[in-house]
Amino acid sequence: MQSTYIYFIPGAMKLQKNIAISESGFVFNPGSGESFILNRTGKNILELLRDNKMFEEIIELMMGEYEVDRIVLEKSILDFISVLKSYGLLEKEPASAN
Amino acid sequence: MSKRKLNIAITGLNNTDNPGPGIPVIRGLKESEAFEARIIGLAYENLEPGIYMKDLVDKAYQIPYPSSGSQNLMQRLEQIHARESIDVLIPNLDAELYTFMMSARKLEEMGIHTFLPTLEQFEERHKANLPSYGEKYGIRVPASMAIIGHEAIASLSDEFEYPVLVKGKFYDAYLAYNPEQVAMYYNKISAKWGVPVIIQEFIKGTEVNVVALGDGKGNTIAAVPMRKQYITDKGKAWSGITLADGQMIELTRQLITQTRWRGGMELEMIKTSDEKYYMIEINPRIPAWVYLAVAAGQNIPEALVKMALGMDVQPFSTYQVGKMFIRYSYDLIGDIKQFEKLSIQGEL
Numbered sequence: 001m002q003s004t005y006i007y008f009i010p011g012a013m014k015l016q017k018n019i020a021i022s023e024s025g026f027v028f029n030p031g032s033g034e035s036f037i038l039n040r041t042g043k044n045i046l047e048l049l050r051d052n053k054m055f056e057e058i059i060e061l062m063m064g065e066y067e068v069d070r071i072v073l074e075k076s077i078l079d080f081i082s083v084l085k086s087y088g089l090l091e092k093e094p095a096s097a098n
Numbered sequence: 099m100s101k102r103k104l105n106i107a108i109t110g111l112n113n114t115d116n117p118g119p120g121i122p123v124i125r126g127l128k129e130s131e132a133f134e135a136r137i138i139g140l141a142y143e144n145l146e147p148g149i150y151m152k153d154l155v156d157k158a159y160q161i162p163y164p165s166s167g168s169q170n171l172m173q174r175l176e177q178i179h180a181r182e183s184i185d186v187l188i189p190n191l192d193a194e195l196y197t198f199m200m201s202a203r204k205l206e207e208m209g210i211h212t213f214l215p216t217l218e219q220f221e222e223r224h225k226a227n228l229p230s231y232g233e234k235y236g237i238r239v240p241a242s243m244a245i246i247g248h249e250a251i252a253s254l255s256d257e258f259e260y261p262v263l264v265k266g267k268f269y270d271a272y273l274a275y276n277p278e279q280v281a282m283y284y285n286k287i288s289a290k291w292g293v294p295v296i297i298q299e300f301i302k303g304t305e306v307n308v309v310a311l312g313d314g315k316g317n318t319i320a321a322v323p324m325r326k327q328y329i330t331d332k333g334k335a336w337s338g339i340t341l342a343d344g345q346m347i348e349l350t351r352q353l354i355t356q357t358r359w360r361g362g363m364e365l366e367m368i369k370t371s372d373e374k375y376y377m378i379e380i381n382p383r384i385p386a387w388v389y390l391a392v393a394a395g396q397n398i399p400e401a402l403v404k405m406a407l408g409m410d411v412q413p414f415s416t417y418q419v420g421k422m423f424i425r426y427s428y429d430l431i432g433d434i435k436q437f438e439k440l441s442i443q444g445e446l
Contacts, residue, residue, distance in 0.1 A: 030341060030342040031342055031343055032325065032341070033324075033327065033340075033341050
């Protein structure tokens with residue numbers, strides 16, 4: 001049976017201002033003082049987020065770079081984004097009006 | 099042009115794993131571009147490491163504990179002053195501040211300048227007064243209660259959810275998960291620091307601190323925020339990093355403006371995951387990590403000395419973000435002759 005993935009594409013995916021990403025993949029959040037080490041793929045995604053790329057654009061750009069199923073890539077990036085959110089690296093989504 | 103020479107007396111030379119601020123303060127003073135500091139170290143114990151750091155402490159004297167009476171302490175300071183001609187005195191320990199504040203006028207008459215908080219500023223920020231302090235100045239603080247006996251422990255669960263923090267009035271804090279642990283820590287703390295012992299709501303989050311300097315007129319001369327990166331089993335920062343945190347700076351400015359804080363201070367806060375700040379403690383002196391602020395561009399000890407001498411000091415406007423400190427331990431080699439001299443003559 002073919003499985004069906006249901007997920008929500010995040011609305012706001014903007015990287016927090018001032019996040020420093022070095023060539024080596026070392027990431028520093030000057031607001032919290034926390035630092036992280038990313039591999040090349042993670043660093044690429046962070047740089048794309050910093051350049052204000054939308055989710056679909058990131059998928060398209062990475063599909064051109066990696067040999068990967070689209071569905072696997074989408075899920076992996078969504079997982080990665082949720083990790084970035086949990087570490088406070090993304091800007092907070094504005095509270096809903098209702 | 100040669101720099102003005104100043105004799106500066108400093109306490110808190112206990113540069114141990116629970117360090118006093120003396121040595122970091124001295125490092126800042128020695129780097130001053132405005133004056134040349136000759137450091138007179140004042141020590142309570144004859145094994146305070148700073149006494150033996152000859153590159154930082156030019157002369158060391160033993161002084162009596164304030165608990166032996168302020169008269170004894172002042173007499174000893176008069177003797178030292180007669181020999182050393184002290185220009186400025188920077189007391190760095192919580193437990194001695196009251197005595198020095200009470201004696202500030204006498205010290206001034208002797209020609210020894212200080213730059214300390216007023217008695218009112220000192221008293222109202224006591225841990226036991228934190229709830230009313232928070233209310234008065236509109237600062238978010240954890241719920242807390244001062245207790246003076248075991249009777250209050252059983253009913254703590256009416257007011258607090260466990261775990262709670264059990265704190266001494268000057269130092270020490272332990273996390274207690276049940277009334278039995280509260281009783282155990284109560285005994286431990288009250289035996290060392292007396293009562294009251296403070297029971298405080300435990301706020302989950304990141305521990306962040308600000309070292310600041312107020313001019314006594316409501317102006318913030320310096321403020322540098324830091325996050326502890328590594329905390330020892332005594333709750334002391336073993337490593338920390340300066341932050342770009344506008345909210346912490348703004349909170350500090352508001353507090354200094356409202357209280358017209360005079361002197362050095364350390365604000366201890368908890369930042370929760372939803373980015374709320376809770377003030378958990380206000381220390382009325384420069385903290386032991388002050389050298390991080392010096393390295394980040396705000397020489398707070400130097401500015402404090404200038405203000406003690408009535409010099410004009412412009413507020414610092416910037417500091418470097420991402421500066422780190424890492425403490426280390428190091429075996430100083432001394433000689434029994436030094437120990438003998440200090441023990442017998444009270445000076446080195």
